Amino acid sequence: MRADTGLLVRATLGFFFVSLWTMGGIILTPELKTDAAWIPWFQLALATCLIWHRTLPLAGAGIVVLFGYATWCYGAFHLADYPVFLGVAAYLILTGLNRTLYGIRPLDVVRAAAAVTLMWASVEKWAYPEWTAPLLAAKPGMTFGASPELFMKAAGVVEFTLAFALIWTPLVRRTAAIILAAIFVSAVFEFGKVDAIGHSGIIVVLVAIAADDARIAVRRRDVALAPAYYAVALTGFLTLYYVGHAAMYGALFSAPVI
Template sequence: MKKLLQIIIGLGFILTPFYTNAHVKWFTEVAPKKESIENILSPLFMGLALLAAVVLASLTIIIPKMAQMPLIKKWDDYLSGFRKYSRYLLKYGTAVALIIQVTNGTLFAPEFQLDSTLLTVLAWVTIGLLLVPHHIATKLGASILLILFIMVTVKHGIFYMLDYGFYVAIIGVLLVGSTKLENVGFPFLYLGTGLSLCWVAVEKWVYPTMSLDIVANHQVPTFGFEPAAFIVMAAFVEFVVGYLLVVGILNRVLGFVVTTIFILTTMLFGFTEIIGHFMIHIVLIIFIIEGVSFYNPPIKMHKTRVDQFIFIFLNFIFVLSTFVLIYYRFA
């Protein structure tokens, strides 16, 4: 109980309104205007892509050495003690996120209004089931949540809902709890959240006018960079975080740094961000608690550091190119 109380107190502190690499569509009325592919693939973009690939590949050498440091080992051992609470944190965190959304007349994100009695009733039934401390109720709640996600997807389209694909991963974890497939739950959560972050990041490159409007109207600090350049760099940070989750390089230290950065930017946008990203807070905290010990990431296919370096470098370029081309073609 003492450890659970520590988690609750820490969570309450962290989840005060301080977050986001925002979904730009929430904060601007500017009509989306697709940038030309020539302008997207600017010298700055190409240079940052190569730099990110080198830095990510270098982490395959740096992180194993960091893991041997006494302080890091102590930190890992301490956080490992909280793993037994991870599924409870996800279950009840999802319920709280839904309560925040539904009481504000939305579901999943601020732009999805609860415009029917059926959606509202199903949302509250889901919340009630998730609050029941039994795995059968959890599975029923997750099943209804999946139905709600499908209903919203039918209305808004698959590519639009890819921004919120991490909800599918959350539903998957809740459904496989207390089953033979329980061990695949959190790896699926890593994958789903990572891919969602990558997808959202590409929006800032393909539709930069919306982000530029936000920078201007919300006085977003650009740290001396031109707004257009700052947006390109900010999107790379978000994309890199998503990629780290997918390939399994994001250890606890990096996870804590990333979570802190995300949290500290919430003050720019206020309560809308809490509605939209409360669930992401929960997921990131779970990543810090869990680490990657249960996850057999793709990088482990390669045994030597050189092979891992080359794999990450080339794979990042490939994944980045694929996301940009798919988003540009279909979104």
């Protein structure tokens, strides 16, 4: 499994881009719609580039082009939900060139991007819980008997904590990756094939993280300071989200009470 991680990532991304070509009218994720006729064919070309190791940098560069186009269409704040795509692009480019990023492995680059993506998404659950209200109304069993307000606050805390764990020690991040992958896979059974396509990229990244057997020395001081690091990360993402939102769209009505 560990030896075949690269092949698994390429195969899953190939499925992802072929699916987007089949569906049409989508930039990288089903949420980002487009009328541009060249986008589906460009994404099919990226799937083709994933077949050969030498063309992986082209696939990575193509993802950057699509991300840039989506940013131009939807704005930087909207695309802040999806930095994992830039991580995947970096992974493909570095893997294809057999390089590291100043000593950082390609898998570690995409792991950091996945962590940032999920931490940002968790803050969004606190900032805009009403976006999920129709879903919770249609599927009330998801809340396990809790009120929608409490469920969204708790879901954000759980997601942020697991995302933060992705940048922690090997055992912690592998455990977090397994839990997060299980959550995403279970959602596929609930929401269907579009969800499977949209989340296939991050699921395969989480599987790759879970399979990674790299070892690093962990100092006791770092373990003791984990709560402080967590508090800094939480404060930083809350500040970035709310200050960034205020700068681009105006202040939100209230800060989150977690």
